[in-house]
Amino acid sequence: MSTSLIFGKGQIVEGVGLVKPITLNKYDFFQEKSSVLYYSKAHFGDEYETQFLLDLIVWGLNQNELVTDLIDLFKLTISDNITFFANSIDDYGFIIDEVNLIDKNNYDQIRSLIMRQNLMNEQKVYKDKLVQEWANKALEAKNRKGIKMTFEDMLSTVSVYAGKHYSDLEKYTIYQLQSDFNRIGKLIDYDATIAFKCAGDAKSKLNHYAEHVDLFRDPNDDLFVSQDKLKGLNQAMGN
Incomplete structure (x- = not known):
């Protein structure tokens, strides 16, 4: 790679x-x-x-x-x-x-x-206008239920955790920032899982802190998990 x-x-x-x-x-x-x-x-x-x-x-x-x-x-x-x-x-x-x-x-x-x-994802466009409308509503609902996090929040997290001054981060690319931010999340999860296991938790899965992070994965890929669900949505709307 x-x-x-x-x-x-x-x-x-x-x-x-x-x-x-x-x-x-x-x-x-x-x-x-x-x-x-x-x-x-x-x-x-x-x-x-x-x-x-x-x-x-x-x-x-x-x-x-x-x-x-x-x-x-x-x-x-x-x-x-x-x-x-x-x-x-x-x-x-x-x-x-x-x-x-x-x-x-x-x-x-x-x-x-x-x-x-610059980590821009292709927009999903559905041929059926009603399916597109429902997909937009599903995306809005998902965003409302998700964690509120801005680009500035990612910047401050990397700055504080990695000890980077904001003047250093100005020179970063979007890919570099996202990579650091996701890696910090992996490290925190790893440390937390170790702590849980030391306290007797046998169920938590210990993922390696350096495991691959796919920065190109569209976070909305699971909006409709399968074509079957899209078909079911069409049928529900009488199409």
């Missing part, structure tokens, strides 16, 4: 150059601009399956602010010198330099890489 993400390194993409994960001092601006990356073909319907995703975003949605958001995102992750051109509906893109360019042919690759580097 590559160590590039844990060391905060970027990845070179042919025809584009170095794509870098953002650092936390740019997190707020990234959050403001990155919602455009959540648009996937699933949002546009089956009839657009053969279309390029960037065509659908730039020309289909036809919102100038989305193009501006993409420019700002590429400036954050690739180069300060990004410029957009549009000679025609078929001849447009984001110029990086004399030889490198983001266009409809490589946008999907760049989008996926930026999302992976």
